[in-house]
Amino acid sequence: xxxxxxxxxxxxxxxxxxxxxxxxxxxxxxxxxxxxxxxxxxxxxxxxxxxxxxxxxxxxxxxxxxxxxxxxxxxxxxxxxxxxxxxxxxxxxxxxxxxxxxxxxxxxxxxxxxxxxxxxxxxxxxxxxxxxxxxxxxxxxxxxxxxxxxxxxxxxxxxxxxxxxxxxxxxxxxxxxxxxxxxxxxxxxxxxxxxxxxxxxxxxxxxxxxxxxxxxxxxxxxxxxxxxxxxxxxxxxxxxxxxxxxxxxxxxx
Numbered sequence: 001x002x003x004x005x006x007x008x009x010x011x012x013x014x015x016x017x018x019x020x021x022x023x024x025x026x027x028x029x030x031x032x033x034x035x036x037x038x039x040x041x042x043x044x045x046x047x048x049x050x051x052x053x054x055x056x057x058x059x060x061x062x063x064x065x066x067x068x069x070x071x072x073x074x075x076x077x078x079x080x081x082x083x084x085x086x087x088x089x090x091x092x093x094x095x096x097x098x099x100x101x102x103x104x105x106x107x108x109x110x111x112x113x114x115x116x117x118x119x120x121x122x123x124x125x126x127x128x129x130x131x132x133x134x135x136x137x138x139x140x141x142x143x144x145x146x147x148x149x150x151x152x153x154x155x156x157x158x159x160x161x162x163x164x165x166x167x168x169x170x171x172x173x174x175x176x177x178x179x180x181x182x183x184x185x186x187x188x189x190x191x192x193x194x195x196x197x198x199x200x201x202x203x204x205x206x207x208x209x210x211x212x213x214x215x216x217x218x219x220x221x222x223x224x225x226x227x228x229x230x231x232x233x234x235x236x237x238x239x240x241x242x243x244x245x246x247x248x249x250x251x252x253x
Contacts, residue, residue, distance in 0.1 A: 054115035058092035058123070060207055064198050065154065068183060069095040072152050076105070079179055083149030084108070086173065088138050088166070088182075089156020093120030093131065100129040108132040108148075110141065112159075138166035146175045157184040157225075157246070158218035167232035167250075174252040180234075182248035187221040189244035197244065220246060 072095055076085055082104040087096040090109030097120075100107040109131060111117055120133040136142050138153075139162040151170050160166045170180055185194075195212060202208040220228075222241035225248065229237050236251040 051115045054092065054113060054119045058119050060202065060211065061092055061094050063203065064201050068154055069098055072154060072181065073098050075181055076150060076152065080149045084147060086148045086151045088151060088153040089159060090120060090133065091116055093123050093133060095154060096131050097124050097127050097129055100131045110134050110136040112137045139169055141169040141173050143173045145172055147173045149175055149178050151180045153182045155184055157182055158220065163228045164231045167229060167234060171233040171252055176252055178252050180250035184246050185215055185219045185244060186241050186246045187219045193243045222246060
């Protein structure tokens, strides 16, 4: 009887161990490290063409930025009863898609990464929503004048190579009375607060470490942003610098 029990235990251990050794271990060794370790280094041209980067950023955004996406969605609902909404620097499209699920809004999004826009379209299809995603820099918006009721952007401002031109373009495509909300990390954010509010929500250490080390690069101070906005067409300007973020609220005359 003892050999039979031992044999059953041996077979059961094989049933459990083989899938782990053949599937889970290689995934942990190769897959997760590739999926969740975001490398922020390198030129923007290379980063924005990187299919793996788009996939990794999609994963990061889902766990790290869901709260700000909810905030932006609620702000849109409070500000615009119905109409056209544009997201600049839409990344994998998660925020734009959340807004597009509300049938009161017609949503568009632009990103300078073709791979990100592919991810946007894939995510929109998965969620069963329609949105107009296009490849374009913030300084060259491919839309007609006075096309949108509101423009939003999260975590994108520090990527804009021509910020004055970008704000002028936003002014151009906004309807009179239209508003803008831009949120991004600020220069020299409080590291403890950054870890508590964003970093701690990233469950995978390589991705968390990469974000904490590199995310503030290129971020603006309130003074720098005001200097840029003074050169744009906007005159109704409110810029608030918090412990880790900058919030810009603008309105077209």
